[in-house]
Amino acid sequence: MMKHIQHPLLLIGGGNMGRAIVEGAIGAGVLAGERVVVLDPDAARHAPFEAVGAGCTVSTSDALARLDALETASGFGEGATPGMILLAVKPQVLGAVAEAMREAAGSPALARPRLVLSILAGMPTDRLAEAIGGRVVRLMPNTPARIGQGMTAMCAATSEGAIPTADDLATTRMLFEAVGRVIDLPEDMLDAFTAIAGSGPAYLFHLAEGMAAGAEAVGFDRTQALDLVRATIAGAAGLLEAAAETDPADLRAMVTSKGGTTAAAVAVLEARSVREAMREAILAARDRGRELAGG
Numbered sequence: 001m002m003k004h005i006q007h008p009l010l011l012i013g014g015g016n017m018g019r020a021i022v023e024g025a026i027g028a029g030v031l032a033g034e035r036v037v038v039l040d041p042d043a044a045r046h047a048p049f050e051a052v053g054a055g056c057t058v059s060t061s062d063a064l065a066r067l068d069a070l071e072t073a074s075g076f077g078e079g080a081t082p083g084m085i086l087l088a089v090k091p092q093v094l095g096a097v098a099e100a101m102r103e104a105a106g107s108p109a110l111a112r113p114r115l116v117l118s119i120l121a122g123m124p125t126d127r128l129a130e131a132i133g134g135r136v137v138r139l140m141p142n143t144p145a146r147i148g149q150g151m152t153a154m155c156a157a158t159s160e161g162a163i164p165t166a167d168d169l170a171t172t173r174m175l176f177e178a179v180g181r182v183i184d185l186p187e188d189m190l191d192a193f194t195a196i197a198g199s200g201p202a203y204l205f206h207l208a209e210g211m212a213a214g215a216e217a218v219g220f221d222r223t224q225a226l227d228l229v230r231a232t233i234a235g236a237a238g239l240l241e242a243a244a245e246t247d248p249a250d251l252r253a254m255v256t257s258k259g260g261t262t263a264a265a266v267a268v269l270e271a272r273s274v275r276e277a278m279r280e281a282i283l284a285a286r287d288r289g290r291e292l293a294g295g
Helices: 016-027 047-051 060-074 091-104 125-132 143-147 166-177 187-198 200-217 222-242 248-255 261-271 274-293
Strands: 009-012 036-039 055-057 084-087 115-118 135-140 150-156 180-184
Touching: 009 016, 009 060, 016 036, 016 047, 016 143, 016 166, 036 060, 047 055, 055 060, 060 091, 084 125, 091 125, 115 125, 115 166, 125 135, 135 166, 135 187, 143 150, 150 166, 150 187, 166 180, 187 200, 187 274, 200 222, 222 248, 261 274
Parallel strands: 009 036, 009 084, 036 055, 084 115, 115 135, 150 180
Antiparallel strands: 135 150
């Protein structure tokens, strides 16, 4: 039976990923909706969170005050472990978020250090600690978290004053395991992880676009084409997972009879250097992550 997180949570940013994490954790029984506060300036994003019991606001000072009230009600007062803050905004708005939090932290209760979880792409833990403070854990989930099949990389800050406790790390893992698998990585590998698992679903969707176009080219209508492609990709992905001891190249070979239809298709893909293009795409994504980290 999955344990329940006692610490209240403030989610800053009510976009798709933040919503996926909160809804997944509440759905799995890891979080209680009434112990979640969501801060997003776009009130149109509040409804899905309110539907699962979370409190929503457009005000930073109100959000921090609500988090403080939840901590106080739970006995997480002075001298005890406070709540968590999950940053789920665009990296370029971190500065504005940090400034708003500094302006709102007008009392010791609002200024107390907390566990800060960040899913901001390309934003290293030292910069997060400098901007927000607290004990920092950096994470990179991917969009299949929306259906409980995500893949998340996790790394802890190592700079003085920002190092999370063992309880912090266990709580973080529990939260993100509610929406999929979690692996520990050193921070210098997070950009590489993002290039594969973070951006990876887009590569597969790009493949699906091409397959659907091909299906239409051979006579299927759009609805039929998409049905065929979805079922084929889902089935192949399931086989890849089930046959974990088998190399993908061997799985491909099992489908590819010499001189057959699949061999004809693979020959075109090889002629167009699709495999090398994929390799270059992953390197480009990794390098862009490094550029973002450099500011």
